[in-house]
Amino acid sequence: MRYEQKADLQDSNKARMYEEKKKQMSSEKIDLKNKCVHCKQDTSYGSGKFVNRYPVFGLDPDGSGVEYDGYCCDDCEQEWENENE
Numbered sequence: 001m002r003y004e005q006k007a008d009l010q011d012s013n014k015a016r017m018y019e020e021k022k023k024q025m026s027s028e029k030i031d032l033k034n035k036c037v038h039c040k041q042d043t044s045y046g047s048g049k050f051v052n053r054y055p056v057f058g059l060d061p062d063g064s065g066v067e068y069d070g071y072c073c074d075d076c077e078q079e080w081e082n083e084n085e
């Protein structure tokens with residue numbers, strides 16, 4: 001009985017490691033094109049957020065394995081700077 005429980009535990013550990021590995025390998029990439037990777041707002045010309053935007057590649061903002069390509073708008077840049085002063 002005790003042995004079986006231990007085996008169960010090892011199996012679930014193994015399953016968890018496998019899930020982790022699968023997550024890393026199948027990291028998604030989302031192309032937001034003209035959208036800001038942080039606030040998801042349009043930064044294209046005429047949107048009011050075109051000025052001072054800069055391109056961002058492969059940003060994983062929450063560590064979920066999903067990477068975003070897009071832009072960082074000036075609003076989010078300012079916010080980040082304020083937070084990190």
Ligand SMILES: [Zn+2]
Binds near residue numbers: 040041072073074
């Ligand atoms: Zn933004």
